[in-house]
Amino acid sequence: MHTIPLSLVTIIAEPVLEDRLVHDLRRLGASGYTITDSRGEGSRGVRASDPPGVSIRIEVAAGAEVIDRILEMLAADYFPNYAVIAWLTEARVVRGEKYLTR
């Protein structure tokens, strides 16, 4: 099958941020997202949620430009004050046109 390379950004965040994050991701051009419930701890040890240790994991596959915008947004609006981390992995997807919006 024909596949194209894309970046997948994975964001781990406090559950209370879900609505706001989804709104921001959409605004920056993400064509979709997937959220999973997760749990864990971070380097700062701030237990900001109740129950503590619970988090959400959001995954977005998008083109390089959108990914860049997302990472910049996270660095400006979320990293300073919230328990949020993000990393990139490289993925290959089928039906690549589904993920490329702008």
Added chain:
Amino acid sequence: MSDILRQNLLSPIALAFALGLFARLVRSELHLPKDVYAGLSLYLLLAIGLHGGVELAHASIATITAPAAVTLLLGVLTPVSSYLILRHLGRFGEQDAAGIAAHYGSVSAVTFIAAQQFVKAVGAEPEGFLPTLLTMLEAPGIAVALTIGVMRSQGGSRPIGDTLHEVLTGRTMLLLLGGLTIGFVTGDQNWQMIAPVFDTKGAVFRGVLCLFLLEMGVVAGSRLGDLRKVGPFLLAFGMIVPLLHGSLGAWLGITAGLGVGGATVLGAMAASASYIAAPPAVRLTLPEANPTYYLTAALAITFPFNLLAGIPVYYRVAQLAHGS
């Protein structure tokens, strides 16, 4: 006084809470599944709303006006007093002080329920329309404290309107207000059909409350480790300020015409700190406020304090205020 303190400590709900606390301390893996906890809280909130609404239909506007006014007054006073004490006596930062004040300005429904059960047990039947006052105390305190916090921040905070919208449409508010409306409108005859399940004096309600408090004990217990991080001032604040607010609330309740039972519950509401509605509101609007402070204070200090010692004290204050 020591009699009612002891009686309170031996009540099933206090003991269930203690069991949960103990379980956590000995590192048992006992806990209520998250969804069960959510389901039980849904039931408890709906029950107080429904029963309160049915009772509200029996009350006249005249009997409610003064208590309602006093409740709103408390809703505006308690966040301000908390903020000032934290900022100027405790030397907390503006965001931290505002964040904590938002919790103490709001109300804990479970503390309300515990107070209701206490006064019923000692024979001081509270007014049936009290759940109406509960709904009035939830939002104002959060709004006032967030406003203080946002005014003092460097900008870039989320608009308060959004947060208020969330608080007012949150599940607590919706279940309480919705329950009140349904109870009010449906009337006594229809109420009899569901009363066996939702009557707050009934066995089902009390049994569920025990289960719920068991989990509250586990939750409070898991926060005990953070007590070391919050410092002695917050520790003292978490007990002394509820005593102040609770006594004021009980006294104002008597002057507004409530009975000893009703005034005790009002005092307990004023003394309580929210830990459901306030934390997400504060986290989203005042991100610089340290969650360890407000979550630990509300869950590990004030809630257990009110449950185990505060409520009997507010009862005593109400008795004294009524007698004189």
